[in-house]
Amino acid sequence: MAALSPRQLPQTRQFDTIVIGSGIGGLVTATQLAAKGARVLVLESYVIPGGSSGYFERSGYRFDVGASMIFGFGDRGTTNLLTRALDAVGVSLETIPDPVQIHYHLPDDVTVQVHRDYEKFLQELGDRFPHERQGLRQFYDECWNVFNCLNAIELLSLEELRYLTRVFFQNPRACLGLVKYLPVNAGQIARKYIRDPQVLKFIDIECYCWSVVPADLTPMINAGMVFSDRHYGGINYPKGGVGQIAQKLVEGLENAGGEICYQARVAKILVENGRAVGVRLATGEEYRAERIVSNATRWDTFDTLLGDRPLPAKERRWRDRYQKSPSFLSLHLGVEASLLSADTACHHIIVENWQEMEDPYGTLFVSIPTLLDPDLAPEGYHIIHSFTPSWIEQWEDLSPSEYEAKKEELAWEIVDRLERVFPGLDAALDFMEVGTPRSHRRFLNRVDGTYGPIPNRKLPGLLPMPFNRTSVPGLYCVGDSTFPGQGLNAVAFSGFACAHRIAVDLGL
Numbered sequence: 001m002a003a004l005s006p007r008q009l010p011q012t013r014q015f016d017t018i019v020i021g022s023g024i025g026g027l028v029t030a031t032q033l034a035a036k037g038a039r040v041l042v043l044e045s046y047v048i049p050g051g052s053s054g055y056f057e058r059s060g061y062r063f064d065v066g067a068s069m070i071f072g073f074g075d076r077g078t079t080n081l082l083t084r085a086l087d088a089v090g091v092s093l094e095t096i097p098d099p100v101q102i103h104y105h106l107p108d109d110v111t112v113q114v115h116r117d118y119e120k121f122l123q124e125l126g127d128r129f130p131h132e133r134q135g136l137r138q139f140y141d142e143c144w145n146v147f148n149c150l151n152a153i154e155l156l157s158l159e160e161l162r163y164l165t166r167v168f169f170q171n172p173r174a175c176l177g178l179v180k181y182l183p184v185n186a187g188q189i190a191r192k193y194i195r196d197p198q199v200l201k202f203i204d205i206e207c208y209c210w211s212v213v214p215a216d217l218t219p220m221i222n223a224g225m226v227f228s229d230r231h232y233g234g235i236n237y238p239k240g241g242v243g244q245i246a247q248k249l250v251e252g253l254e255n256a257g258g259e260i261c262y263q264a265r266v267a268k269i270l271v272e273n274g275r276a277v278g279v280r281l282a283t284g285e286e287y288r289a290e291r292i293v294s295n296a297t298r299w300d301t302f303d304t305l306l307g308d309r310p311l312p313a314k315e316r317r318w319r320d321r322y323q324k325s326p327s328f329l330s331l332h333l334g335v336e337a338s339l340l341s342a343d344t345a346c347h348h349i350i351v352e353n354w355q356e357m358e359d360p361y362g363t364l365f366v367s368i369p370t371l372l373d374p375d376l377a378p379e380g381y382h383i384i385h386s387f388t389p390s391w392i393e394q395w396e397d398l399s400p401s402e403y404e405a406k407k408e409e410l411a412w413e414i415v416d417r418l419e420r421v422f423p424g425l426d427a428a429l430d431f432m433e434v435g436t437p438r439s440h441r442r443f444l445n446r447v448d449g450t451y452g453p454i455p456n457r458k459l460p461g462l463l464p465m466p467f468n469r470t471s472v473p474g475l476y477c478v479g480d481s482t483f484p485g486q487g488l489n490a491v492a493f494s495g496f497a498c499a500h501r502i503a504v505d506l507g508l
């Protein structure tokens with residue numbers, strides 16, 4: 001499929017809500033509001049929607065730029081937020097169930113597969129660590145307690161008192177359960193049941209692989225969600241690639257009367273009498289709205305889009321607690337299909353040394369989406385996307401030739417490491433494109449190419465994570481800089497919450 005062509009800018013200058021950015025957080029906010037009858041305009045600086053859940057095409061391959069392990073496409077409960085977001089605007093997406101969430105390749109030749117089937121996963125994990133079989137079950141069972149509470153209530157804005165009162169009276173036990181876990185981190189619960197440091201390291205990588213921090217810094221609410229939903233709604237890959245999610249949301253947005261413009265970079269949020277009232281594009285056009293939503297990161301929003309305004313005290317406190325996570329070095333590979341046997345899992349995580357798990361290039365993430373959807377590559381080939389944490393500082397101040405040489409050198413080091421899990425990889429290579437933190441910064445429009453905020457010390461669970469309203473009246477944030485954090489289903493939650501809060505504020 002070709003990239004969508006850029007649109008004409010709208011003639012109308014006044015909207016109910018303007019959303020800056022078409023990541024999944026922004027699009028869920030926009031579609032939810034459009035479905036409620038609001039006049040919505042989405043302004044996206046790139047040529048297609050999706051942000052970190054976008055895609056690009058090269059030599060017959062369609063690569064996901066980032067996300068490819070997708071939660072939220074279940075068909076029951078309340079936590080299947082991607083299914084619900086699409087449904088709200090009358091669109092849907094075919095998905096392919098993934099039987100294994102992750103195949104771990106860990107130090108001391110320990111390998112573990114996280115099967116969709118919970119009992120099969122616990123059986124395999126218990127076989128690897130028999131002395132902790134019971135503790136592991138107790139830990140993961142407690143994660144289910146969190147998930148069952150979440151999955152029993154409608155997930156909307158925690159900033160809306162009438163909603164909170166309603167869900168509390170509908171389901172007091174679930175709400176009290178969640179309140180109990182809000183200030184708790186996963187490491188605290190893991191240590192209640194598990195003693196062996198190596199098994200606690202396993203819980204660390206289970207958290208790190210999506211929160212990019214170890215269990216002691218990972219909120220229990222998020223852990224409960226991830227560690228249970230993978231066995232409940234499951235991991236499901238969208239047919240046609242992850243980019244389809246944003247494209248379908250845009251289709252639904254337009255069906256519901258909303259508008260989106262590409263190549264429309266917002267340079268400034270207009271503030272009058274202390275209130276956000278509109279935006280100015282880099283090309284000079286101004287649009288005004290009752291409510292402005294920023295799907296850019298908090299750093300981009302407050303440091304760049306709000307110009308020289310002093311940082312509000314609430315944001316200063318937030319920055320005291322959270323820092324930018326690293327970005328990634330990404331290898332987008334095309335390989336001969338004969339490299340991989342049919343029973344290879346789609347997602348792999350490789351840690352060779354526990355001491356290096358959090359270091360730059362320490363943990364290798366691998367996704368092979370063509371095992372689920374072969375149409376993403378030319379016949380006879382697979383896609384392998386491997387990425388590993390990398391900081392922007394390591395890529396600054398390089399001449400163009402130094403930059404290319406560094407990309408090349410690191411890429412081949414990673415290919416060598418991948419060879420251990422996929423022998424013959426080097427010989428089977430057909431295509432390689434390397435993305436760096438600079439690519440993430442440029443194409444995803446994220447300061448330093450960061451994956452999002454991470455706690456810079458041990459915090460009380462999710463409590464300090466901000467909701468959607470900001471200190472600037474009329475301005476809201478949505479996406480992974482807001483509660484509950486990174487991941488497509490998480491930012492969809494943030495989008496539902498943001499739209500709910502705005503709908504109440506607009507009296508819709």
Ligand SMILES: Cc1cc2nc3c(=O)[nH]c(=O)nc-3n(C[C@H](O)[C@H](O)[C@H](O)COP(=O)(O)OP(=O)(O)OC[C@H]3O[C@@H](n4cnc5c(N)ncnc54)[C@H](O)[C@@H]3O)c2cc1C
Binds near residue numbers: 023
């Ligand atoms: C390598 C990688 C792998 C990942 N793997 C997974 C995974 O397997 N599963 C998972 O669930 N999640 C994964 N994630 C995380 C997930 O992709 C993100 O948390 C999520 O997509 C962030 O969504 P968002 O709504 O916050 O916005 P973003 O995706 O950041 O989108 C923001 C949008 O706003 C636009 N924008 C920004 N500033 C402006 C401006 N001034 N004017 C106009 N437009 C602007 C940007 O161009 C962008 O399109 C991964 C991320 C990466 C980078």
